[in-house]
Amino acid sequence: MPERNKHFGLYGARGIKGHEAVARQLDALAAYIATPITVRRGLLARLHYLTRTDHARAAAREAGLAVTERTLKAWLEGKRSPLRQNLQRIEQAYRTVRRENIARYLLARLNREGRGTRVEIHPLNQSHVTRPRQRVVEFRTLNIRHWDRIVQAWVSGDDRGLDDAWVDQIVDLGSQWGKYEYVTNVGFAA
Structure with a gap:
């Protein structure tokens, strides 16, 4: 896809791939046992x-x-x-x-009978990027109505599939969806 970043962090930007943030949030919703296995x-x-x-x-x-x-x-x-x-x-x-x-x-x-779930996308951290190289990115929200591919990829542990499913959803942000390939956080609740 033409918008994918090839050299993320080259000028000091910080963040994680959006699909990794989604996986973290789904893991938090899974409510794993909090006590460590070593105990x-x-x-x-x-x-x-x-x-x-x-x-x-x-x-x-x-x-x-x-x-x-x-x-x-x-x-x-x-x-x-x-x-x-x-x-x-x-x-x-x-x-x-x-x-x-x-x-x-x-x-x-997450699907809520076709109504979907509102997702908050927090942009990447550009505090270490020099002023002329900073991009304008702001906090965005998106309503995702079809979570099937995202959840299935998360369950199977398919990182590539999760990335593809996530990108298929964020293209709804418009022509500048590539700005949100890397984020600081993705938040949603179920």
Whole structure:
């Protein structure tokens, strides 16, 4: 696409890709367990989430948590502690399963029966850019009515797909949508 930035930050601008800000906001809406996995309470909460039903166990196996029932039982009873690699697998499996479980709910809330959700786009930070090189960018709002592709890409962890889906939405800002490819924050609520 012609508006895509090739050398972002060359003159000192700061920000993140818009789709990364959207992913952060969706992660915040997913309401993950706040207690770290390194604390026993956090580990138990994640293990209970991943093992409470047969469906959850199957989803955890698909997400990469492949341990025996005996090992799982020892972790839950506190007889053994998972290794660092297994803690990472548990965390990754938990986040994957949580995203899949909450996706349908989030999609319904964000689409709001075709009314959509208002998104606030905070422009990139140009405080370190010299005056002649600064662009005029201001706070913008946009109503996104179709979140399907964005949420699906977020659930599957497809960074490229999320970027494409986000860009397809921000082109509605008009001919200068490229100014909002990089942002400081994207805010919306569900």
